[in-house]
Amino acid sequence: MTEATALMDFRNVTVIRGTTVALNRLTLTIGVHENVAIIGPNGCGKSTLLKTITRELYPIAEDGSYARILGRDRWEVTEMRKHLGVVTNDLFAQSHRNPSGRELVLSGFFSSFGLWPHHHITPEMEGKTDEVLALLGASHLATKPYNELSSGERKRLVLGRALVHGAQALVLDEPSDSLDLAALKALQKSMRTLAQRGISIVLVTHHLHEIIPEISRVVLMKDGQVLRDGSKAEILTCANLSEAYGAEIEPMERDGYYQFW
Numbered sequence: 001m002t003e004a005t006a007l008m009d010f011r012n013v014t015v016i017r018g019t020t021v022a023l024n025r026l027t028l029t030i031g032v033h034e035n036v037a038i039i040g041p042n043g044c045g046k047s048t049l050l051k052t053i054t055r056e057l058y059p060i061a062e063d064g065s066y067a068r069i070l071g072r073d074r075w076e077v078t079e080m081r082k083h084l085g086v087v088t089n090d091l092f093a094q095s096h097r098n099p100s101g102r103e104l105v106l107s108g109f110f111s112s113f114g115l116w117p118h119h120h121i122t123p124e125m126e127g128k129t130d131e132v133l134a135l136l137g138a139s140h141l142a143t144k145p146y147n148e149l150s151s152g153e154r155k156r157l158v159l160g161r162a163l164v165h166g167a168q169a170l171v172l173d174e175p176s177d178s179l180d181l182a183a184l185k186a187l188q189k190s191m192r193t194l195a196q197r198g199i200s201i202v203l204v205t206h207h208l209h210e211i212i213p214e215i216s217r218v219v220l221m222k223d224g225q226v227l228r229d230g231s232k233a234e235i236l237t238c239a240n241l242s243e244a245y246g247a248e249i250e251p252m253e254r255d256g257y258y259q260f261w
Contacts (some may be wrong), residue, residue: 004191007032007035007084007169007200008053012065014082015057022048023059023223030202032070032169035195036213037203037211037232040221041245049221050173054086078111085162087155088173101141101149101157102155105129106182108161114146132160136190152183156190157200169200188212208236213256220244 007030015023023045030036033145040046045200051057052067055075059067070083099107099114106129110119126214133139138156141149144259149157155175162170172191176184188210195201203210212216218235220228222244228235236258241249 002047003015005032006030007034007070007202008144009068009071010052010066012062013052013059013067014062014065017048017057022224023052025065026225028219028226028229032235033178033198033200034217035201035203035212035215036217036219037205037215038219038221039206039208039211039244040227041206044205044221044244045224046206046221047173048169048224050088053084053090053171055080071101081108081111081162081167082165083167083169085165085167085170086173087158087162087170087175089177098146100146101138101144101153102129102133102165104146104157105132106161108164128166129160132163135163135193136160137186145147150183151178152180152186155179155183155187159190159194163194163199167199169184169202171192171202172204172210174202174205174207176205176207208251208258211236211258 003086009028009029012025013023014021014025026049028046038046038049046229048057052059053069059065069075071082097114103115106121106125107114109125133142136156136159138160141153176187179187191201191212192214195212201215203215216231218230218232219226220235220240227244228240236251238250241251241260252259
């Protein structure tokens with residue numbers, strides 16, 4: 001990835017789900033080295049935007065409309081994951097298997113949930129897995145079975161699974177869902193570590209507390225469009241949040257973190 005290539009570049013993108021226009025001629029560009037939060041109420045189009053980034057959904061083909069990832073309109077999905085790691089809660093729906101923590105991270109090389117007999121694991125893969133586990137402070141989880149992991153431990157390992165390819169950017173979908181306070185703090189620490197190491201973070205959420213200090217830009221969505229786009233100080237205001245969510249919301253900032261009243 002280079003400075004000249006946008007991580008994502010969407011122009012006049014429309015996505016229809018059933019009979020609903022989920023994205024309505026949305027235009028949004030995110031640079032390769034930006035840390036960005038995409039926020040908004042339920043139904044605003046965040047999940048559809050995420051699925052359009054990961055190519056689970058495709059926009060309507062129209063003149064003057066395109067959805068490019070790293071400068072390309074088309075990707076083979078497993079190839080894209082070498083550049084862009086994706087962490088969504090959908091992965092936990094596959095939890096009928098019971099891999100160890102190390103196997104779960106290793107399975108990121110194969111875009112699977114856990115390992116299968118036909119997977120060929122190289123020493124390089126094993127070395128990268130150990131490196132990622134150490135980076136996330138999760139080496140002690142390597143031998144622990146999946147069904148014995150807490151929600152916070154699972155989230156940390158799924159982060160590692162997305163990182164094994166050496167991805168330079170991560171897309172995170174509401175990563176703190178189901179976490180208690182201690183696990184939330186551990187997740188925030190992991191996200192900050194990754195951002196400080198130069199891995200770009202694109203956070204898709206409606207939780208203000210997930211926005212770590214290293215995220216400098218906020219995109220506020222409503223009705224399938226970008227309502228506001230700018231710095232945290234510009235966007236996370238009572239007026240903007242109240243307009244987006246349809247209720248009076250007063251944000252509060254402390255040490256780079258935000259909550260609301």
